[in-house]
Amino acid sequence: MTEKIADSGGKLSRQEISEAVGDLGWRYVLGIVRASVPVASLAQAADVAARVVAVAGDDGDGSLWMDVRRDRIVLSLQSLAVGWVTPIEIELAHRISAAVGESGLRTDAEIGDRGARSIQLLEIAIDAIDIAAIRPFWKAVTGYGDEAGASGPEDPLVDPVGQGPAIWFQQMDAPRPQRNRIHLDISVPHDEAPHRIKAALAAGGVLLSDAEAPSFWVLADAEGNEACVTTWQGRD
The missing domain is CATH 3.10.180.10 (2,3-Dihydroxybiphenyl 1,2-Dioxygenase, domain 1)
Known part of the structure; x- marks a missing residue:
C-alpha cells in the first residue's frame, strides 16, 4: 500500500490514509494518524519514546509528536507544514510500529491497557x-x-x-x-x-x-x- 501511495502523487484521500495504517493499529482522525502504545511504567514510556524518536530521525521533527505517560504513549503523525497526512507520515507509521514491535509492544487504537476508550x-x-x-x-x-x-x-x-x-x-x-x-x-x-x-x-x-x-x-x-x-x- 505504501508503494501505491508513494507513486500516486497529489493529496492522499482519507480512504488511502486509513487503509495504509489501519492494520498497524493506527487510526486516521481529523487529518492526523494516531496510535497508542500501552506501557507498564513511566520509565518504559521514556525508553519507548526514545526509540521512536531515533527511528523517526529527521522526519520526526516535521511530523511527529507524543504524549508520554506512565501507562501509555499516544503517538500522532501529521505534516506540520501542510496540516495533512503525506507519504512521509505513512512511512513513519510503518517504521515506528516496527520499532515498537521489536520492543515487545504494539501500536494500538485503544487508549490504556484495558481499552478505556x-x-x-x-x-x-x-x-x-x-x-x-x-x-x-x-x-x-x-x-x-x-x-x-x-x-x-x-x-x-x-x-x-x-x-x-x-x-x-x-x-x-x-x-x-x-x-x-x-x-x-x-x-x-x-x-x-x-x-x-x-x-x-x-x-x-x-x-x-x-x-x-x-x-x-x-x-x-x-x-x-x-x-x-x-x-x-x-x-x-
Missing part, C-alpha cells in the same frame, strides 16, 4: 452569523492560532501546543434560540463510532439525526444539549 480528537463548534467578527475574540481569549495553510477570517483555530480541542465556526443564517449555540464534535475512528453511539444512547442520550452518517451523527442529552460523533468516512 479509542483514540479520538475533540472539537468545539460555535454557531455564528458573522464568523469573521467573532473569530478574533476566540483566538485571543484562548491563545490559539491558525491551522497550517488555513489562516482565513472564517477558518478553524487550533491550540499551538496541541493540548486543547480545536475550535471551528458553523455558519448560521439566523440564530437558533431553541438549541445550544456551542456543541462538541467527538471525532473517532470509523470503527469506533457505532460503539460510541450505542454507549451514548444507553446513557440516556437520543439520536437526533443520522442523515449525514457515516460522516456524523447528531445526538443530544436528556435536556437537548447536542454533540456530534464524527468520522472521516463520506468526506473524500
Whole structure:
C-alpha cells in the first residue's frame, strides 16, 4: 500500500490514509494518524519514546509528536507544514510500529491497557452569523492560532501546543434560540463510532439525526444539549 501511495502523487484521500495504517493499529482522525502504545511504567514510556524518536530521525521533527505517560504513549503523525497526512507520515507509521514491535509492544487504537476508550480528537463548534467578527475574540481569549495553510477570517483555530480541542465556526443564517449555540464534535475512528453511539444512547442520550452518517451523527442529552460523533468516512 505504501508503494501505491508513494507513486500516486497529489493529496492522499482519507480512504488511502486509513487503509495504509489501519492494520498497524493506527487510526486516521481529523487529518492526523494516531496510535497508542500501552506501557507498564513511566520509565518504559521514556525508553519507548526514545526509540521512536531515533527511528523517526529527521522526519520526526516535521511530523511527529507524543504524549508520554506512565501507562501509555499516544503517538500522532501529521505534516506540520501542510496540516495533512503525506507519504512521509505513512512511512513513519510503518517504521515506528516496527520499532515498537521489536520492543515487545504494539501500536494500538485503544487508549490504556484495558481499552478505556479509542483514540479520538475533540472539537468545539460555535454557531455564528458573522464568523469573521467573532473569530478574533476566540483566538485571543484562548491563545490559539491558525491551522497550517488555513489562516482565513472564517477558518478553524487550533491550540499551538496541541493540548486543547480545536475550535471551528458553523455558519448560521439566523440564530437558533431553541438549541445550544456551542456543541462538541467527538471525532473517532470509523470503527469506533457505532460503539460510541450505542454507549451514548444507553446513557440516556437520543439520536437526533443520522442523515449525514457515516460522516456524523447528531445526538443530544436528556435536556437537548447536542454533540456530534464524527468520522472521516463520506468526506473524500
